[in-house]
Amino acid sequence: MNNVIKLFCEDTIAPLGMDKKNPQFSWKVENCKGVKKQTKYIVYVAEQIEKLKSRDLLHGFMEQVSKQNRTTYEGEPLHSCQTYYWKVILEYDHSVVIQSEVESFETGFLENSCWKAKWISPSKEKIQPNLPQIHEDGYAIAVALEDMKLGKVWRIRGEFQLPDKKIKKARLYATAHGVYLPVIDGARVGSLELAPGHSNYHHQLAYQIYDITRMMTPGVHTFGALLADGWYAGCIGFYGDNCQYGTQLSLLMQLHVTYEDGQIDILFTDEGFEAEQSAYEYGDLMVGEKLDARKIKKDFYLPKYHGTKKVHIVDEEYENLFAQYHNSIEVLEQIAPVALCQIEKGEWIVDFGQCIAGKVRIQLSQNYGQEIRIEHSEVLDKEGHFFNNIREPYKNQIDIYICAGTQNEIYEPMFTYHGFRYVRITGLEGELKKADIEAIVIGSRMARTGEYYCSNDAFNQLQKNIFRSQLSNMISIPTDCPQREKAGWTGDVQVYADTACFNENVKEFFRKWLSDVRYSQGEDGQIPIIVPWIPGFERAFEGITSSAGWSDVIVMLPWVLYQHYGEREILEENYHAMEKWLEYQRYTAENENPEQLQGTDDGCKEHQKYIWNTGFHFGDWLTPSASINLQSGELEMMQSAILTMDIVPTIFFAMSCKKMIIISEVLDKKERVQYYTNLLEHIKQAFHYEFIDGTNILKSNLQGVHVLTLQAELVDGVAKQNIQKRLLELIHMNGDKLDTGFLSTAFLLDTLVEMKQEELACKILLNEECPSWLYEIKQGATSVWESWQAILPSGQCSYLSMNHYAFGCVGDFLYRYFGGLKCISPGYEKICFSPKWNSILTSSSVKYNSIFGNITCEWERNAGSLDMQVNIPANVEAEINLPELGIHIPVDPGQHSFSFKLS
Numbered sequence: 062m063n064n065v066i067k068l069f070c071e072d073t074i075a076p077l078g079m080d081k082k083n084p085q086f087s088w089k090v091e092n093c094k095g096v097k098k099q100t101k102y103i104v105y106v107a108e109q110i111e112k113l114k115s116r117d118l119l120h121g122f123m124e125q126v127s128k129q130n131r132t133t134y135e136g137e138p139l140h141s142c143q144t145y146y147w148k149v150i151l152e153y154d155h156s157v158v159i160q161s162e163v164e165s166f167e168t169g170f171l172e173n174s175c176w177k178a179k180w181i182s183p184s185k186e187k188i189q190p191n192l193p194q195i196h197e198d199g200y201a202i203a204v205a206l207e208d209m210k211l212g213k214v215w216r217i218r219g220e221f222q223l224p225d226k227k228i229k230k231a232r233l234y235a236t237a238h239g240v241y242l243p244v245i246d247g248a249r250v251g252s253l254e255l256a257p258g259h260s261n262y263h264h265q266l267a268y269q270i271y272d273i274t275r276m277m278t279p280g281v282h283t284f285g286a287l288l289a290d291g292w293y294a295g296c297i298g299f300y301g302d303n304c305q306y307g308t309q310l311s312l313l314m315q316l317h318v319t320y321e322d323g324q325i326d327i328l329f330t331d332e333g334f335e336a337e338q339s340a341y342e343y344g345d346l347m348v349g350e351k352l353d354a355r356k357i358k359k360d361f362y363l364p365k366y367h368g369t370k371k372v373h374i375v376d377e378e379y380e381n382l383f384a385q386y387h388n389s390i391e392v393l394e395q396i397a398p399v400a401l402c403q404i405e406k407g408e409w410i411v412d413f414g415q416c417i418a419g420k421v422r423i424q425l426s427q428n429y430g431q432e433i434r435i436e437h438s439e440v441l442d443k444e445g446h447f448f449n450n451i452r453e454p455y456k457n458q459i460d461i462y463i464c465a466g467t468q469n470e471i472y473e474p475m476f477t478y479h480g481f482r483y484v485r486i487t488g489l490e491g492e493l494k495k496a497d498i499e500a501i502v503i504g505s506r507m508a509r510t511g512e513y514y515c516s517n518d519a520f521n522q523l524q525k526n527i528f529r530s531q532l533s534n535m536i537s538i539p540t541d542c543p544q545r546e547k548a549g550w551t552g553d554v555q556v557y558a559d560t561a562c563f564n565e566n567v568k569e570f571f572r573k574w575l576s577d578v579r580y581s582q583g584e585d586g587q588i589p590i591i592v593p594w595i596p597g598f599e600r601a602f603e604g605i606t607s608s609a610g611w612s613d614v615i616v617m618l619p620w621v622l623y624q625h626y627g628e629r630e631i632l633e634e635n636y637h638a639m640e641k642w643l644e645y646q647r648y649t650a651e652n653e654n655p656e657q658l659q660g661t662d663d664g665c666k667e668h669q670k671y672i673w674n675t676g677f678h679f680g681d682w683l684t685p686s687a688s689i690n691l692q693s694g695e696l697e698m699m700q701s702a703i704l705t706m707d708i709v710p711t712i713f714f715a716m717s718c719k720k721m722i723i724i725s726e727v728l729d730k731k732e733r734v735q736y737y738t739n740l741l742e743h744i745k746q747a748f749h750y751e752f753i754d755g756t757n758i759l760k761s762n763l764q765g766v767h768v769l770t771l772q773a774e775l776v777d778g779v780a781k782q783n784i785q786k787r788l789l790e791l792i793h794m795n796g797d798k799l800d801t802g803f804l805s806t807a808f809l810l811d812t813l814v815e816m817k818q819e820e821l822a823c824k825i826l827l828n829e830e831c832p833s834w835l836y837e838i839k840q841g842a843t844s845v846w847e848s849w850q851a852i853l854p855s856g857q858c859s860y861l862s863m864n865h866y867a868f869g870c871v872g873d874f875l876y877r878y879f880g881g882l883k884c885i886s887p888g889y890e891k892i893c894f895s896p897k898w899n900s901i902l903t904s905s906s907v908k909y910n911s912i913f914g915n916i917t918c919e920w921e922r923n924a925g926s927l928d929m930q931v932n933i934p935a936n937v938e939a940e941i942n943l944p945e946l947g948i949h950i951p952v953d954p955g956q957h958s959f960s961f962k963l964s
């Protein structure tokens with residue numbers, strides 16, 4: 062057999078600095094031919110490759126008669142900062158044995174005591190907290206860029222000497238309170254962006270690991286970093302509040318040099334380090350960055366530099382540190398401009414052809430002191446002028462570079478990123494050529510797992526846009542948009558998670574964020590609307606912490622991850638937090654009643670216990686008919702919340718309760734299954750009493766509320782039929798166009814399919830009028846917009862973001878429905894190919910790299926036949942189900958072609 066076994070330690074190929082004492086090992090067999098099922102695995106772990114040969118010399122050994130393609134390390138305790146080697150031997154169908162190549166992994170700090178480095182701060186001075194004032198219209202009062210009080214960017218250095226010995230390997234372990242760029246001997250170390258990324262720093266802070274072997278030689282060296290505010294102290298609050306985690310920046314670096322003779326030198330940040338203000342005047346994630354290249358000191362990071370101040374040791378913790386050996390922020394792509402035009406002397410607009418998250422890299426040959434401004438935007442206005450679609454202050458997205466006056470200076474911001482397609486550059490002398498500028502896409506690096514194409518070009522563009530918005534918003538945490546808030550809005554993840562899991566391997570990325578979610582959970586069980594939850598959000602949302610459909614991410618996301626990756630552990634580690642959230646919903650429903658309902662009859666009082674109708678909720682946010690005034694084009698964003706917040710919370714209470722029944726079943730918690738089953742029954746009855754009128758229809762005229770009610774299975778019998786009928790009426794009355802918001806859109810098409818209204822579902826998908834997915838495509842969208850009305854048919858642009866993945870949740874429907882790939886049991890262990898071949902497409906191709914390997918389903922409808930090709934990895938049970946052709950056949954692992962006759 063021509064097999065390639067890919068080996069993953071903690072979901073990563075050959076991780077550097079892996080810090081789990083009992084890591085998970087997993088494997089995927091590619092091109093596995095002629096075998097069906099793994100019947101046994103053996104995993105060998107050793108300190109040296111040679112020791113893998115003999116069982117007696119192993120460090121770890123795991124053997125199991127099992128089809129599972131992962132296992133947890135068992136063996137001698139692993140040591141810190143050590144390279145280990147491992148391989149697997151797999152038995153298939155009780156007979157075929159295949160062996161992997163040897164793979165390695167290197168541990169990081171398995172104990173906190175490994176940290177010898179001291180936290181050093183460049184200045185004793187604390188950063189001044191800045192609380193922008195709020196205008197009565199709810200926006201922060203504008204402040205000119207020049208008047209903003211932005212934090213300094215520091216350069217920090219220390220010196221050390223290495224003996225004249227042969228070096229085997231060298232590693233740098235580093236992190237910061239702030240965002241740091243590591244430097245050794247004047248050269249940037251590694252290629253990570255915006256390290257250490259964002260997390261709930263009070264509870265967990267990532268450190269990065271760099272292979273610096275090639276930079277180390279005997280003799281004198283310097284090491285240090287540039288250090289900016291980042292998420293730690295920059296203006297990331299809703300209104301631009303800074304210092305969200307602390308008021309003093311600090312740096313932690315530790316260097317391990319291992320010599321051929323086995324000796325190790327450990328060098329680290331301490332009181333001997335020096336710091337001064339760098340050539341960067343400021344570097345803020347939201348506002349932008351300013352670099353005065355005239356102030357760059359090339360010799361700062363060279364030995365014997367004088368004139369700096371000593372750093373200060375600060376008493377910061379080590380307990381919250383964890384190793385980041387995957388999913389770090391990196392450059393993902395470089396994009397050349399598609400067009401560039403001079404507006405007037407010195408002013409240029411550059412179009413990169415697509416909305417991205419990142420920055421530009423520009424080459425400049427300008428006079429000494431020439432100030433170049435780079436402004437970023439996602440759209441041009443109706444007349445084609447540069448249009449800044451963010452109106453809030455402290456979100457300027459402007460980078461400024463003051464030239465040193467040399468030839469071919471390269472400027473690329475290092476302490477900020479932006480959401481943009483266009484940049485306006487001002488201050489240039491002479492020509493700007495296409496070759497002088499490129500866009501740099503940054504994001505958390507994850508493996509691409511899913512791809513979908515079909516015979517409809519507009520759908521293909523839609524898929525591209527969805528993926529683009531996903532890349533733009535997976536930047537250390539899942540964000541809402543890269544240009545305005547860059548915030549971990551929980552509702553956006555809740556609706557988009559399925560599509561995200563298809564497109565990329567987001568397992569560990571979301572798992573880490575879920576721990577941020579758990580750390581952000583209140584004592585009372587509330588899960589915040591944004592995670593990490595910071596004081597600036599508390600100030601902005603005045604008492605609103607959680608919201609139905611947003612906070613339910615704690616229940617829904619682990620479930621989605623379990624479906625895609627098959628790991629029960631994900632449910633286990635979040636279960637307690639889920640229960641706390643459910644209890645918050647239950648307690649609030651029972652104990653808080655709206656004023657107008659006090660003193661009502663007993664029946665009503667009894668039901669009120671299960672109706673969650675107090676507090677603020679975003680509801681079916683951005684329902685098109687309720688979020689914009691079509692006459693004036695003015696946004697009325699709160700309207701959909703106001704119209705739906707009485708009913709949506711109870712629906713989500715039921716939805717989460719229903720999920721808790723299944724999750725408790727999976728985790729074998731019988732008593733809890735019973736508890737949630739009873740609770741759900743009460744919610745259903747109360748819902749009926751409260752929201753369904755005498756004629757068995759819903760007391761609401763919004764499509765989304767109907768969709769959510771049906772999806773939550775809150776009604777049956779006549780009420781269900783009437784609500785389904787009413788939903789169709791509402792859609793027809795709207796010209797067969799959707800009118801669903803953030804929470805219901807993900808379910809709209811599936812609900813129609815379940816109602817056997819497939820034609821209508823396709824009509825909605827194919828619609829090109831506003832609001833619809835293809836309306837955006839027709840308007841030339843290159844990413845998914847926050848609202849379908851972000852650009853109105855009149856061409857009028859709004860201040861909405863053009864790069865929000867939430868409505869991209871339709872991606873999941875496209876590959877499931879037309880592509881036909883359906884996950885029947887967790888981890889795609891059982892799948893079904895059931896494509897919609899007899900509808901609006903003539904061909905379709907779905908590829909998904911599952912935990913077991915590549916699954917594909919490609920079909921083409923020809924004159925007399927439906928031709929299908931499928932690929933199924935070993936361990937996966939599959940069937941083809943084409944009811945229209947009377948075909949229900951099981952298919953073995955491997956590649957198969959079929960030609961089904963069409964009459």
Ligand code: BGC
Pocket residue numbers: 541542546550551552553679682865867
């Ligand atoms: C964000 C959303 C978020 C919403 C809450 C917006 O400002 O950009 O994506 O979910 O607020 O309704």
